[in-house]
Structure formats: structure tokens, C-alpha cells
Amino acid sequence: MxxxxxxxxxxxxxxxxxxxxxxxxxxxxxxxxxxxxxxxxxxxxxxxxxxxxxxxxxxxxxxxxxxxxxxxxxxxxxxxxxxxxxxxxxxxxxxxxxxxxxxxxxQPLSEAAWTKLEAATWVQDGDPDAPRIVYTFTDPNCPYCNRFWLAARPWIESGKVQLRHVMVGVIRQDSPAKAAAILQAKSPEEALTENERKHADGGIHPLDRIDGDTAAKLDRNATLMTELGFGGTPAIVFKTEEGKIDTFAGMPSEAQMSTLLGPQ
The missing domain is CATH 3.10.450.70 (Disulphide bond isomerase, DsbC/G, N-terminal)
Incomplete structure (x- = not known):
């Protein structure tokens, strides 16, 4: 071989x-x-x-x-x-x-998988009316998730793409508590931004206690990530120019960013 x-x-x-x-x-x-x-x-x-x-x-x-x-x-x-x-x-x-x-x-994912992602617990990142929607499973402690968040800023700030961060807590012991801090915040969008901007300094402060509803949402998100065949974060699901649902695991290269998010 x-x-x-x-x-x-x-x-x-x-x-x-x-x-x-x-x-x-x-x-x-x-x-x-x-x-x-x-x-x-x-x-x-x-x-x-x-x-x-x-x-x-x-x-x-x-x-x-x-x-x-x-x-x-x-x-x-x-x-x-x-x-x-x-x-x-x-x-x-x-x-x-x-x-x-x-x-x-x-072989592309089915429309049923996209529907499951729409029904998952995610945090909006970008214009709600953006023409392109991309889902990404995000762990608050994941350095490659942070790199993807940073690399996506030009697409987000131009209004071309809305990232939907499906929050999971799988990398470190305090990952679920950090993910819960984002989901239970008054503004999950602002909490996510805080975590990513302060990532090098440890990110958002983890909650001392996760309520049962949030814990269940995180469990469902982690189960969905596994069902879609991912073993880690970032795990990205997007639609191609032909409308097929495709996936990407890991931190995309500069050239791959255009495939996932479209022309900058």
C-alpha cells in the first residue's frame, strides 16, 4: 500500500x-x-x-x-x-x-440535515438577512474555531454571510460552562463576540452552574455533531454554489474560505 x-x-x-x-x-x-x-x-x-x-x-x-x-x-x-x-x-x-x-x-448531506441544523441551538453571527448562511459547530475553547471566526470577519462585516454557531462543549472541562455562559447571556451574540475577542486571554468566564434546559441543548448539539459525522470543532456545514449541502472539518485555508463563504 x-x-x-x-x-x-x-x-x-x-x-x-x-x-x-x-x-x-x-x-x-x-x-x-x-x-x-x-x-x-x-x-x-x-x-x-x-x-x-x-x-x-x-x-x-x-x-x-x-x-x-x-x-x-x-x-x-x-x-x-x-x-x-x-x-x-x-x-x-x-x-x-x-x-x-x-x-x-x-455525497452531499440531505436537506433533512440542514433542517436539523436550523432547529438546533445556535448563536447568530452576522446580518440576519445575509444571502448566505453557514453553520459551524463551535467550542468556546477551540483555537481553530477562534481562527475561523477571525478569518470570517470580512464576509460577516460586509453583510454577505451569516454564521450560525452551534455551540458545543467538548474540548475542555470548562467548555460546557463557557458555552452555557454564551447561550444564557442577555445577548448571546455579544457574549460570543466577547469570547472570541478575548480568546487569547481565556475567553468568557464560565458559569458556576448550568441550568437544565441549557445543558439539554448542549447535549442535543453534541449529538447532532456526531450524527453529521464530525469528531471535532470547527465543523462547518454550508451550501455550494450548486445548492448541495457540504461539510468541512477543521480550519479552512485562505482559498477554502471562498469555497465555504463565497467570493469575498
Missing amino acids: LSKALPRPMQFSTVPLALLMGVVMATGAEAEDKAYPEILQTIEQQGIRILGEMQVPGGLRSFAAKAGAQPLAIYLTPDNQHVVVGTLVDAYGQDMAEDQLKKMVE
Whole structure:
């Protein structure tokens, strides 16, 4: 198999990402009664989105995945303790997963997913009448969320884009209390802005107590983030110029910002 290097992992990391040259060791025995073996769940915690299983020859299980905008083919060894990230080719050099991977990576989210995002608990960032709406799952402690917020200012300030921050608390112990401080503020929009502007100094002060309603909203947001296949923040959902619903995980590059938010 030929390895492919991965892009830099996102901040939502609980163990080092060791996928760069192909082989990863599991952190424990395979979990029972779970959709995927434990090693794949560990990979998802690093920001790698598992899209589904593919069918390939040779006795290996194969999974389509996405790291940011980069498609990946992940192959699981028979012991369920290692994966290889790369390209499986036959004697003629033909990629055994290319067509399946392309189809699965390019498959857009359904309108039902967009409807769920509309019904989620989010904080408006930008003109309510902006022609383009983009959803982003945001953790108050996430440095890449902060970088995305800063990078999006020209689109927000011009009135071209409205970001809807679906608040979650998943990175640090005080993340839920900070997210709650934003949601329970008199003006969640102003509280979000305060957190992002003061991010380098620790951001907004966490609440001492989260009320039950807010805790339930944060739980639902985190569940929705997982349902949409994300393992970390920022997790961005947008509509392409053709109207298809697409996703992006991590901090976009300067060129990718135009894809997500439109021409500046």
C-alpha cells in the first residue's frame, strides 16, 4: 500500500494522531456492540470523519474517510488493532477503492440535515438577512474555531454571510460552562463576540452552574455533531454554489474560505 500524508489534525485531540505514514495502533481491545472497531472511533476523535465501509478485495476491511477536505481510504487489519491509510492497488496499478471513495466523499448531506441544523441551538453571527448562511459547530475553547471566526470577519462585516454557531462543549472541562455562559447571556451574540475577542486571554468566564434546559441543548448539539459525522470543532456545514449541502472539518485555508463563504 502507498501511504498518503494527512493534513494537520484539529484541536479536538485526546491522543496524538499517528496516521502520517499509514499505520496506527489501537489504544485498547476492540469494543463490542459498536458500529466500528475501537481504533476507528479513536481516529474519529482526531477529527477524521469516517463516511462508511467500502468493499475491496484482499481480505481487508476498507473505510472511506475525510480529513478536512482530503479524502482518505482507511484499511483495517484482521486483528482490528491497526489501520493503514493509503492506496490499495492491484497488479496493474489500479486503485481498488477510487470510485467508491469518490462517490462517498462527494455525497452531499440531505436537506433533512440542514433542517436539523436550523432547529438546533445556535448563536447568530452576522446580518440576519445575509444571502448566505453557514453553520459551524463551535467550542468556546477551540483555537481553530477562534481562527475561523477571525478569518470570517470580512464576509460577516460586509453583510454577505451569516454564521450560525452551534455551540458545543467538548474540548475542555470548562467548555460546557463557557458555552452555557454564551447561550444564557442577555445577548448571546455579544457574549460570543466577547469570547472570541478575548480568546487569547481565556475567553468568557464560565458559569458556576448550568441550568437544565441549557445543558439539554448542549447535549442535543453534541449529538447532532456526531450524527453529521464530525469528531471535532470547527465543523462547518454550508451550501455550494450548486445548492448541495457540504461539510468541512477543521480550519479552512485562505482559498477554502471562498469555497465555504463565497467570493469575498
